[in-house]
Amino acid sequence: MPEFEARDHAQQVNVAGDNTGTINTAHHHHEAAPPPQEPITSSLPAAPRAFVGRDQELQQILAAADHERVVSIHAIDGMAGVGKTALAVRAAHELAARFPDGQYFVELHAHTSEQKAADPSEVLAGLLIELGMDPRNIPDTLTGRRDLWRNRLASKKALVVLDDAADRDHIEPLLPSGPGCLTLVTSRHRLRVVPGTRPLALKVLDPDPAADLFLSVAGRDPASDDERDVAQRIVELCGWLPLAIVLVAGRLAHHPHWTTAEITELAEEFEAATDRLTELDANDRVVRAAFDLSYRDLPPARQLLFRRLGLHPGPDVDAYAVAALAGMDLATAERELDALYTDHLLDEPARGRYRLHDLLRDYAHTLTDDDPTADNTRAMDRLLDYYQHTATYADRWLARRTRPTGDRDITPPAAASGGVLVREFGDQLRALAWMRAERVNLLACLEHTASREPARMIALTAVTAALLDRDGPWPLARRLHQRAAEMAQRLGDRLGEATALTDLGIVCWLTDDYERSANLLQQALTRYRDLGNRLGEANALDSLGFVRRLTGDYGQAADLYRQALTLYRDLGDRLGEANTLNDLGLVYRYTGDYEQAADLQQQALTRYRDLGDRLGEANALTDLGLVRRDTGDYEQAADQLQQALTRYRDLANRLGEASALNYLGFVRREVGDYEQAADLHQQAVTIYRDLGNRLGQATALTDLGLVRREVGDYEQAADLHQQAVTIYRDLGNRRGEANALTALGYARREIGDYEHAADLYRQALTLHLDLGSRHGQADTLGNLGTLHERTGEHQQAAHLHQRALTLYRDIGFRLGQAEELNGIGRVLLATGEPSEALTAFTDAVGLAREIGNHLEQARALEGAARCRAGLGDVPAAVTDLSAAVEIYRRLGVPETEPAAVYLAELESRRPPG
Numbered sequence: 020m021p022e023f024e025a026r027d028h029a030q031q032v033n034v035a036g037d038n039t040g041t042i043n044t045a046h047h048h049h050e051a052a053p054p055p056q057e058p059i060t061s062s063l064p065a066a067p068r069a070f071v072g073r074d075q076e077l078q079q080i081l082a083a084a085d086h087e088r089v090v091s092i093h094a095i096d097g098m099a100g101v102g103k104t105a106l107a108v109r110a111a112h113e114l115a116a117r118f119p120d121g122q123y124f125v126e127l128h129a130h131t132s133e134q135k136a137a138d139p140s141e142v143l144a145g146l147l148i149e150l151g152m153d154p155r156n157i158p159d160t161l162t163g164r165r166d167l168w169r170n171r172l173a174s175k176k177a178l179v180v181l182d183d184a185a186d187r188d189h190i191e192p193l194l195p196s197g198p199g200c201l202t203l204v205t206s207r208h209r210l211r212v213v214p215g216t217r218p219l220a221l222k223v224l225d226p227d228p229a230a231d232l233f234l235s236v237a238g239r240d241p242a243s244d245d246e247r248d249v250a251q252r253i254v255e256l257c258g259w260l261p262l263a264i265v266l267v268a269g270r271l272a273h274h275p276h277w278t279t280a281e282i283t284e285l286a287e288e289f290e291a292a293t294d295r296l297t298e299l300d301a302n303d304r305v306v307r308a309a310f311d312l313s314y315r316d317l318p319p320a321r322q323l324l325f326r327r328l329g330l331h332p333g334p335d336v337d338a339y340a341v342a343a344l345a346g347m348d349l350a351t352a353e354r355e356l357d358a359l360y361t362d363h364l365l366d367e368p369a370r371g372r373y374r375l376h377d378l379l380r381d382y383a384h385t386l387t388d389d390d391p392t393a394d395n396t397r398a399m400d401r402l403l404d405y406y407q408h409t410a411t412y413a414d415r416w417l418a419r420r421t422r423p424t425g426d427r428d429i430t431p432p433a434a435a436s437g438g439v440l441v442r443e444f445g446d447q448l449r450a451l452a453w454m455r456a457e458r459v460n461l462l463a464c465l466e467h468t469a470s471r472e473p474a475r476m477i478a479l480t481a482v483t484a485a486l487l488d489r490d491g492p493w494p495l496a497r498r499l500h501q502r503a504a505e506m507a508q509r510l511g512d513r514l515g516e517a518t519a520l521t522d523l524g525i526v527c528w529l530t531d532d533y534e535r536s537a538n539l540l541q542q543a544l545t546r547y548r549d550l551g552n553r554l555g556e557a558n559a560l561d562s563l564g565f566v567r568r569l570t571g572d573y574g575q576a577a578d579l580y581r582q583a584l585t586l587y588r589d590l591g592d593r594l595g596e597a598n599t600l601n602d603l604g605l606v607y608r609y610t611g612d613y614e615q616a617a618d619l620q621q622q623a624l625t626r627y628r629d630l631g632d633r634l635g636e637a638n639a640l641t642d643l644g645l646v647r648r649d650t651g652d653y654e655q656a657a658d659q660l661q662q663a664l665t666r667y668r669d670l671a672n673r674l675g676e677a678s679a680l681n682y683l684g685f686v687r688r689e690v691g692d693y694e695q696a697a698d699l700h701q702q703a704v705t706i707y708r709d710l711g712n713r714l715g716q717a718t719a720l721t722d723l724g725l726v727r728r729e730v731g732d733y734e735q736a737a738d739l740h741q742q743a744v745t746i747y748r749d750l751g752n753r754r755g756e757a758n759a760l761t762a763l764g765y766a767r768r769e770i771g772d773y774e775h776a777a778d779l780y781r782q783a784l785t786l787h788l789d790l791g792s793r794h795g796q797a798d799t800l801g802n803l804g805t806l807h808e809r810t811g812e813h814q815q816a817a818h819l820h821q822r823a824l825t826l827y828r829d830i831g832f833r834l835g836q837a838e839e840l841n842g843i844g845r846v847l848l849a850t851g852e853p854s855e856a857l858t859a860f861t862d863a864v865g866l867a868r869e870i871g872n873h874l875e876q877a878r879a880l881e882g883a884a885r886c887r888a889g890l891g892d893v894p895a896a897v898t899d900l901s902a903a904v905e906i907y908r909r910l911g912v913p914e915t916e917p918a919a920v921y922l923a924e925l926e927s928r929r930p931p932g
Contacts, residue, residue, distance in 0.1 A: 072228025100262025329383025651870030
């Protein structure tokens with residue numbers, strides 16, 4: 020027998036190798052042998068020498084033995100092989116000195132191969148003999164023996180370990196009742212009904228202690244990183260189950276000269292094995308035998324359910340899935356799952372969700388080989404029907420577009436074919452919660468059907484698209500939709516192919532592959548039109564418009580959106596109408612028509628709320644907030660963006676969360692709260708990077724650079740803007756590139772690199788003109804005007820500021836107007852026209868105050884102060900400049916020091932009194 024194998028297959032392995040798993044308690048109960056010369060006070064097996072990963076549980080038991088303890092029974096329960104006996108024996112040895120009147124270890128053999136469970140009456144006879152009683156004086160009845168046992172221990176301090184108990188009836192007569200006694204019970208069942216019991220459920224080991232156990236038993240070097248890495252790999256394949264770990268490690272202990280590379284080969288063989296239980300047990304079948312004994316105890320119907328669980332392709336189940344898989348009603352499924360949980364054949368990682376240990380899953384799957392193939396096939400069909408029909412219903416709540424197949428109304432689903440119960444969802448959040456909870460199972464079903472039921476795989480892929488769009492990973496979504504499109508083409512499923520091409524095109528734009536996205540969506544549009552599917556056509560048009568907008572082709576984007584909007588309205592599709600209204604509003608915002616943009620997005624917001632579409636509502640609030648930001652209504656912008664952020668977080672939509680954070684940062688920057696703005700932008704950058712969204716990352720980098728420049732850190736601002744320019748160019752996003760070029764030009768200008776700044780502005784202006792972005796043109800023209808101020812070209816500077824002001828007035832962007840009025844004021848002041856300059860600065864002060872932009876307000880006040888000083892009104896100049904300096908200081912901007920110096924000079928010139 021191997022050194023580290025338990026002699027009783029049902030017991031936890033004793034890693035010390037010296038626990039035989041047997042005691043003399045019940046083998047001679049009916050023999051009339053004379054009593055021992057003195058009582059036996061200890062029958063504990065040897066303590067395990069290697070004991071890892073159970074320190075917390077051990078301390079919990081030890082704490083129960085202090086003088087103030089109120090717990091007299093600890094029930095250690097867990098699945099076969101998890102280490103229950105090892106923990107109980109170790110605890111008993113630690114506690115032995117506190118229980119000088121006796122420490123008794125009793126094997127109850129509830130799960131011992133080829134041995135009946137111990138009879139409590141016979142066990143009591145053996146225990147009484149150990150206490151020193153003459154066998155002839157032991158009562159014949161169970162009750163009499165129980166009462167005598169309790170009486171003998173009533174005033175003693177004794178420790179009793181009852182190992183491998185079946186249930187309450189098995190242990191209740193054996194429990195001592197004395198206040199000085201402590202009982203440790205181990206069982207594969209949760210002994211819920213034993214009064215006064217503190218349950219202690221053992222789970223598998225954590226990864227690091229599991230590796231420690233493996234290295235210790237195998238005799239390997241725990242300090243070697245390479246050996247620890249391979250140990251981590253092996254213990255994961257063992258499911259972190261101590262019994263399995265010790266078996267593999269014990270086998271390796273016989274090969275002390277194997278190199279790490281050779282152990283790695285062993286791990287690879289184990290990983291590649293189609294039947295890990297056979298590979299694990301080698302010739303001894305210890306793990307399989309332990310599982311057999313647990314399975315054997317189940318009633319036939321529960322055995323069948325356990326086998327059915329072995330068919331499930333995913334990692335966990337709930338009662339609905341089990342009802343489908345086993346062909347039973349929901350209430351029965353719930354009861355049976357709870358029973359398997361009680362028997363430690365299932366874990367419950369979350370309320371109502373159950374999981375088989377990996378090795379138990381393998382074991383259950385091997386048992387299905389003996390069931391009729393037709394029965395297994397019907398069970399799997401029911402399960403797949405459940406997931407497909409429920410996911411289809413959930414997708415109706417989650418999809419950003421109505422699917423071009425099936426009933427478009429969200430109504431309670433009927434039972435699927437074969438009587439499978441389908442879940443119902445009352446709102447978007449419940450549907451999203453279910454899809455996220457079942458995500459891994461749905462993906463597992465996709466892989467299961469890929470080669471077996473390709474038509475079902477295509478349908479399942481389509482109904483997971485909305486979830487994958489929200490949560491990613493997008494490279495996986497891209498692979499799945501590509502596979503679905505190719506399979507649909509092979510099957511001649513033209514509608515399925517068009518839908519898969521649309522979903523693939525959307526993922527391509529999410530991953531910034533705009534050219535391929537447009538190509539795929541054009542293919543989908545052609546197929547939908549050939550099929551006469553007007554809803555699919557509308558979806559493809561709207562999606563294609565999205566791509567054109569992202570690449571800055573606003574004219575074509577608007578035309579595609581209008582075509583889609585007409586189709587959606589003709590079809591009565593309110594979701595499509597809401598989406599397209601919001602998307603069209605974005606085009607108007609980008610081209611500077613803020614009034615029309617706000618009107619369209621308000622219409623979209625109303626429709627989303629009517630539909631109960633929380634994500635659509637969040638998107639519309641975000642876009643409406645941006646319009647308010649662009650028109651200088653910062654208070655309303657912040658409120659709408661905060662509402663959007665709350666909704667995104669409620670939906671756990673990280674992409675939306677990142678966008679809302681970044682836009683809020685922009686608003687905080689505009690009102691001068693640079694510290695919070697930088698923090699918000701940095702949070703957005705982090706989320707975008709985690710998601711792999713380079714477009715969002717570039718946007719957040721640009722905006723973070725704007726904060727850095729406002730506080731005078733122009734070098735860092737330039738670096739951030741250059742990173743953004745590079746990303747935008749890689750993506751082919753011309754609008755983003757143009758904005759980042761303008762921002763980079765600003766930073767280079769403030770550093771003093773005027774020639775480079777001028778070139779950057781010219782590049783940006785060319786792009787903005789091509790895009791038809793009046794806001795972008797105005798921004799670049801105004802910055803170019805400031806550059807000409809710096810180089811003394813005042814006439815050209817005035818002309819550029821005036822052009823920018825005209826554009827800003829046309830589009831209603833009040834912050835831009837304030838900035839350009841300040842620029843015009845500076846030029847007029849520099850060219851000796853303080854009266855005209857004062858008018859411009861005064862107008863700028865009024866605008867900046869209206870929109871709450873403190874920086875432009877301070878700049879305008881400083882300009883007005885310089886004009887008043889030039890006109891000889893020094894007291895008024897001091898008043899304006901004092902107000903400007905106060906704002907500068909509060910904001911912490913570079914203008915503070917020179918303005919303060921000038922203020923000191925003015926105050927020295929002010930007449931006394």
